Amino acid sequence: MPELPEVETVRRGLAPAMVGARFARVTLRRPNLRFPFPESFVERLEGRTVLALDRRAKYLVAGLDSGESLILHLGMSGRFDVAMPDGRNLSPGDFYLDGAQGAPKHDHVVMALSNGATVTYNDARRFGFMDLVPSADLATCRHFAAMGLEPLSDALTPEAVARLFRHKITPLKAALLDQRLIAGLGNIYVCEALHRAGLHPEMPAGRLAGPDGRPSSKARLLAKVIPQVLTEAVAAGGSTLRDYAQTDGSSGAFQHAFRVYDRAGEVCRTIGCGGCIERITQSGRSTFYCATCQRHPEGLSGSSKIPVKSKVEL
Structure with a gap:
């Protein structure tokens, strides 16, 4: 699963294409990802302009001019492909390291923007999800209400x-x-x-x-x-x-x-x-x-060591 640095990297890659642009057309190729899409999801997105693209922990948050925010989570294998209006495809082909996880058959959401860019969400395992919530309620919504402080903020003292x-x-x-x-x-x-x-x-x-x-x-x-x-x-x-x-x-x-x-x-x-x-x-x-430079304060050592030759589960 992508961790905070990977999600922040994706945010920085998406922002030039999305911020300030309007959703001209949104196409859903299935009714759900990890969860069903919100009611009237397409209608609530089309015609709306992205005012900002932020990150909260491992989530992306796109603030819309409608007063709602689009929440995006990549799950285990979600990724965004960005095709720019000048013909450049910023993500040609399959870039996953373990096979065809970036194949077109896993393109589940296609967002055509007013600036000519097309943003496609691809997710082989479909553990990612998208949601729409009122922007004023972000801090108390079900995704963020119990969430701790941001490690890249001044709050981490x-x-x-x-x-x-x-x-x-x-x-x-x-x-x-x-x-x-x-x-x-x-x-x-x-x-x-x-x-x-x-x-x-x-x-x-x-x-x-x-x-x-x-x-x-x-x-x-x-x-x-x-x-x-x-x-x-x-x-x-x-x-x-x-x-x-x-x-x-x-x-x-x-x-x-x-x-x-x-x-x-x-x-x-x-x-x-x-x-x-x-x-x-x-x-x-x-x-x-x-174990040498991270000594346990009580002199204990790992009680469940795994043989070096065993395969790492990422």
Whole structure:
């Protein structure tokens, strides 16, 4: 599933074609994706102008001049192709890394815009979805009401981290993946952030706050490295793993900078460390870390290590 940097990369690719343009014609080639399309979906879009294209966590939000907002979620394999009016196709062919997931038979929504651009939503697995909600109700709508703070916003402070995780005995990695606390963080970038911060993924999350509730040095470091990792990933165009590609069809490059993710059995890239990247499972998901530079504060080690030779489930 695309994580925050991939969704932000898609947003930046879509914005030049969509912002300021009007939906001239919208074609649905099926009645549903993960969920049925909203009632009168086509009629509510056609003739409306896109005022802005924003991102909330892993969602895209297009504000319309009708007072509604179009919410877009990519699911597991969703992507947008953009054909420009000057004849350039920014996404020719199939760019998914595992076969024909970008094939035309998976083009489910086609949006012709007033500026001549055509934006096509392609989704082989159909886990993505689209919704329309009143713009004034975005913060309280069913998609965002329980969502935590944005990790690329000024709200991610050491004090906020300490407040969110105080008294929690949940393993730190699991707590960081809780979208009700910090929204948009996924498995890849949490692994990378924890490594940069030198924090063990199984450390109790409550250790980020002192007895008085003030942020510990660990909280201050984590609040610093999370946006660093995400910003670097956005600058690299995200990470191409199995079936993610940018709107122009090209691959993201941040996977080449992974320090721990998907590197089980390899040497830690921290200068002077000399440790080896290990892999454990947490809540059924793969966690990658260096036991040398991410020591558990209680001297514990991963209790569910997976053999290096086993296949990584992305």
